[in-house]
Amino acid sequence: MQVTVEIYRQDAETGASRFDTFIREVDPKDRVLDVMMEIKDQDDGSIAFRKSCGHGVCGSDAMMINGINRLACQTLIQDLKGSLIRIEPLKGLKVLRDLIVDMDPFLASLQKVTPYFIPKTTAPVREQKQSIAERQIFDDTTKCIMCGACTSSCPSYWSNGEYLGPATFVKAHRFIFDSRDGGDAERIEALDDRDGLWRCHSIFNCTDACPRDIKITQAISELKRYIVARR
Amino acid sequence: MILHTLFEQCLKHEVRFFNEFYVLDMMVDDTACHGVVAYELATGEVQVFQAKAVFFGTGGYGRVFSITSNAHALTGDGMAMAFRRGLPLEDMEFVQFHPTGLRKLGILVSEAARGEGGILRNREDLDNIGSGKDGFMAAVAPTVKDLAPRDMVSRAIYNEIQAGRGIEGSGDTGSDYVYLDLVHLGADVINTKLPDISHFARKYLAVEPITEPIPVQPTAHYAMGGLPTDLDGRVLRDSKNTPVNGLYAAGEVACVSVHGANRLGTNSLVDIVVFGRRAGRDMTRYLKTAELGHIDPEPDAFIRGEIDRLQKGGGQENVATLRIEMQKVMMSRSGVYRNEENLTIARNTILELRERYRQVGVGDQSPYYNTELVEAIELGFLLDVAWTIAESALQRTESRGAHSRVDYPDRDDENWLKHTFITMAGENEVRFDFKPVSITKFQPKPRVY
Numbered sequence: 001m002q003v004t005v006e007i008y009r010q011d012a013e014t015g016a017s018r019f020d021t022f023i024r025e026v027d028p029k030d031r032v033l034d035v036m037m038e039i040k041d042q043d044d045g046s047i048a049f050r051k052s053c054g055h056g057v058c059g060s061d062a063m064m065i066n067g068i069n070r071l072a073c074q075t076l077i078q079d080l081k082g083s084l085i086r087i088e089p090l091k092g093l094k095v096l097r098d099l100i101v102d103m104d105p106f107l108a109s110l111q112k113v114t115p116y117f118i119p120k121t122t123a124p125v126r127e128q129k130q131s132i133a134e135r136q137i138f139d140d141t142t143k144c145i146m147c148g149a150c151t152s153s154c155p156s157y158w159s160n161g162e163y164l165g166p167a168t169f170v171k172a173h174r175f176i177f178d179s180r181d182g183g184d185a186e187r188i189e190a191l192d193d194r195d196g197l198w199r200c201h202s203i204f205n206c207t208d209a210c211p212r213d214i215k216i217t218q219a220i221s222e223l224k225r226y227i228v229a230r231r
Numbered sequence: 232m233i234l235h236t237l238f239e240q241c242l243k244h245e246v247r248f249f250n251e252f253y254v255l256d257m258m259v260d261d262t263a264c265h266g267v268v269a270y271e272l273a274t275g276e277v278q279v280f281q282a283k284a285v286f287f288g289t290g291g292y293g294r295v296f297s298i299t300s301n302a303h304a305l306t307g308d309g310m311a312m313a314f315r316r317g318l319p320l321e322d323m324e325f326v327q328f329h330p331t332g333l334r335k336l337g338i339l340v341s342e343a344a345r346g347e348g349g350i351l352r353n354r355e356d357l358d359n360i361g362s363g364k365d366g367f368m369a370a371v372a373p374t375v376k377d378l379a380p381r382d383m384v385s386r387a388i389y390n391e392i393q394a395g396r397g398i399e400g401s402g403d404t405g406s407d408y409v410y411l412d413l414v415h416l417g418a419d420v421i422n423t424k425l426p427d428i429s430h431f432a433r434k435y436l437a438v439e440p441i442t443e444p445i446p447v448q449p450t451a452h453y454a455m456g457g458l459p460t461d462l463d464g465r466v467l468r469d470s471k472n473t474p475v476n477g478l479y480a481a482g483e484v485a486c487v488s489v490h491g492a493n494r495l496g497t498n499s500l501v502d503i504v505v506f507g508r509r510a511g512r513d514m515t516r517y518l519k520t521a522e523l524g525h526i527d528p529e530p531d532a533f534i535r536g537e538i539d540r541l542q543k544g545g546g547q548e549n550v551a552t553l554r555i556e557m558q559k560v561m562m563s564r565s566g567v568y569r570n571e572e573n574l575t576i577a578r579n580t581i582l583e584l585r586e587r588y589r590q591v592g593v594g595d596q597s598p599y600y601n602t603e604l605v606e607a608i609e610l611g612f613l614l615d616v617a618w619t620i621a622e623s624a625l626q627r628t629e630s631r632g633a634h635s636r637v638d639y640p641d642r643d644d645e646n647w648l649k650h651t652f653i654t655m656a657g658e659n660e661v662r663f664d665f666k667p668v669s670i671t672k673f674q675p676k677p678r679v680y
C-alpha cells in the first residue's frame with residue numbers, strides 16, 4: 001500500500017520547524033521504525049531520531065505517531081488505520097533536533113524518588129527471598145523501560161515541568177511495594193508534595209500511552225492510598 | 232531487569248555518565264592503554280578521555296548479518312577499534328545463530344518456547360500443527376528433539392529449507408522459513424508462561440500463537456569471539472597472554488572463552504556478572520599504582536580526519552547500500568553453513584566494500600545530533616569486524632561448535648584444538664596466531680543427542 005509519511009523536522013540551531021513529506025510503498029505489516037529507517041537510508045539521511053533494540057526493550061524510540069505516544073519499533077503500519085502517518089517528537093520535553101528530545105529533565109525527576117533498592121537490613125545478606133505473591137504486588141511496575149511515553153502524554157506535566165510525572169511514580173511504586181526494600185521515608189517525602197502525586201488527576205493518558213501496558217494510573221492510586229494510610 | 236538494576240545502582244553510587252558519547256578510538260601503545268577518543272552526538276565535538284585504565288563493554292556485532300536479534304547499536308565497535316590499533320581478536324569464526332528468530336525481523340523467540348514444548352515444523356508437516364506430534368527435529372536429535380543445541384537446530388532448519396521443505400519451499404535460506412508450533416500448548420501456557428514470545432508474535436507478525444504457528448528462521452545472535460582477555464578481564468595483546476596494561480574488557484565484546492565455540496543459552500549473563508566483576512576488581516587494584524601515561528600530541532587526529540572525509544570529502548557511495556551488501560553476503564556465505572568457495576567470496580566482497588567505504592559521503596553537515604555520520608562510522612567498524620569473521624572462518628578447516636564447514640564436516644582435534652588470534656598485518660592483510668585450548672574437566676567429545 002502507499003502511505004504518506006509526514007515527519008517533524010526542527011533545526012538544532014535556529015529552532016525553525018517544518019514537516020517533510022515522503023510518499024512510500026509499504027507492507028501493512030512493516031513497522032513505523034523500518035519505514036523511517038528506509039526513508040533515512042534512501043531519501044534524507046539527515047532525519048534525526050533515536051533507536052536501538054528494535055523490539056520494545058530499550059525505550060529509545062518513543063515518539064508521537066498520529067497524535068499518540070508510542071514506540072516506532074512496535075507500531076505496525078496497519079495499526080494506524082489509514083494511509084497518513086504523522087510523526088512528531090514527544091510533547092513537553094525540549095526538542096533538540098527533529099524527533100530527538102532532551103531526556104535530562106525526565107531522568108532528573110526520577111532521581112528525586114531515590115530510584116534504587118535500599119535494603120531493609122544493613123546486615124550482609126547473600127539472598128533475600130520473596131514469595132511469588134510478594135513479587136506479584138509490584139511485578140507490573142518492573143516492566144518499565146523508561147521510554148518517557150507516559151510522562152510526555154500527561155497534561156499535568158505539560159503545564160508544569162516540575163511535576164514528577166507518571167514514569168517517576170512507576171519507579172517509586174516498584175520499590176515501595178517491594179517487600180525487601182526499606183527506603184519508603186525518602187521516597188514518600190518527594191511523592192507527598194505539591195509537585196508529587198497530588199497533581200495527578202487520573203486522566204489515564206499515561207496508561208493509554210504505555211507501550212508495556214503497565215497499569216500506571218492504578219499504580220499511582222495504590223501509592224496515593226499507601227501514603228494516606230501511613231499518615 | 233539486570234540492566235535496570237545496574238543503572239539504578241550506578242545512580243546510587245553517583246557514577247558519572249557521558250550519555251550519547253560514541254567511543255571511536257582507543258589510545259594504546261606498546262605497553263598500555265591511555266584512554267579513548269569519543270564523539271559527542273549532541274555537539275559534534277570530538278573529545279579525548281585520558282585515563283589510567285579503560286574498560287570496554289561495547290557488546291557484539293550482530294548487525295554484520297542481515298537477520299539478527301541484536302540491537303542496531305551492536306556494530307562491533309570495540310572489536311574494530313582494537314583491531315585497527317593492532318591488537319588481536321580471538322575466535323572470530325565462532326558466531327552463534329539462534330534457530331528461532333521471527334521471520335525477516337530476526338527478533339528473538341527464546342528457548343522458553345521449545346522448553347515449554349514448542350515444535351518446529353516444515354511444509355510437509357502442516358497437518359500436524361496443534362497435534363503435539365514430533366516434527367523434523369525428531370529425526371535429527373532423537374533424544375532431545377527440538378531442545379537440541381542452538382547450532383544443531385539452526386543447521387537442521389537450513390537443511391529443511393535447502394531440501395525445499397521450507398514453508399514457502401523456495402530453497403532460499405535468506406527468505407524462507409519454518410514454523411514454530413505452540414498451538415498444542417493451549418492458551419493458558421502460552422499466555423502465562425510465554426508472555427513475551429506471544430506478545431512479539433502478535434505485535435510484529437500479527438500471528439496469534441494460540442491458534443497459528445509462528446514463522447521463524449535462524450538469526451545472528453551472539454559473538455563467541457572478541458578481545459582476548461585473561462580471567463581478570465585484562466585484554467591480551469598476543470597469544471602468549473601478554474596483557475595490555477590498563478585495558479579491560481568483559482561481556483560480548485570480550486573473549487575470555489568460557490563459551491568455547493558455542494555458547495549455551497543463559498550463559499552470557501553469567502559471564503557478564505562474573506567477569507565484569509573480576510575485571511572491576513582488578514582495575515581498582517591496578518589503579519592504586521598506575522600513572523597517567525604519555526599520549527600523542529594529537530590523539531584525535533585520526534578520528535577527526537575520518538569525520539572530515541565522511542562529511543566534506545564529497546564521496547558518492549551510500550552507507551545503506553554498502554551495509555545491505557555486507558549483511559547479505561555475510562548471512563548467505565559466512566553464516567550457519569560455510570565452505571571455502573563461499574567464504575572466499577565473502578572475504579573478497581568485504582575487501583571490495585572496505586575499498587568502496589573510502590568513497591562514502593554523508594549528506595548531513597550539521598554538528599548536532601548527526602546520526603547519519605554515526606551510522607557511517609559504524610559501517611566502517613562493521614566492515615572490519617566482518618572481515619575478521621570471514622578470514623577466521625576461511626582458515627579454520629574443520630567444523631566445531633557454531634562453525635560449520637560443509638567441506639570439512641568433522642571436528643579435527645589433532646590440528647584445530649586451538650584458539651584463533653587474528654591481527655591486522657596490512658591494509659588488506661591479516662596474520663594468524665594460535666593458542667592451545669586449556670581443557671580441564673570436560674574432554675571434547677562428539678555431540679550425540
Ligand SMILES: Cc1cc2nc3c(=O)[nH]c(=O)nc-3n(C[C@H](O)[C@H](O)[C@H](O)COP(=O)(O)OP(=O)(O)OC[C@H]3O[C@@H](n4cnc5c(N)ncnc54)[C@H](O)[C@@H]3O)c2cc1C
Nearest residue numbers: 253254288289290300301304308339482483497498499500
Ligand atoms: C534478544 C536477546 C535476548 C537474549 N537473551 C539472553 C538470555 O536470556 N540469557 C543470556 O545469558 N544471554 C542472553 N542474550 C545475550 C546477552 O543479552 C548479551 O550477550 C549481553 O547483553 C551482552 O552484554 P554486554 O554488556 O557485553 O553488551 P551489551 O549489553 O550489548 O551493551 C553494549 C553497550 O555498549 C554500547 N556501545 C557500543 N558501542 C559503543 C561505542 N562505540 N561507544 C559507546 N557505547 C557503545 C551499546 O550502546 C550498548 O549499550 C540475549 C541477547 C539478545 C539480543
Ligand code: FES
Nearest residue numbers: 052053054059073
Ligand atoms: S528501538 Fe528499542 S524500544 Fe524501540
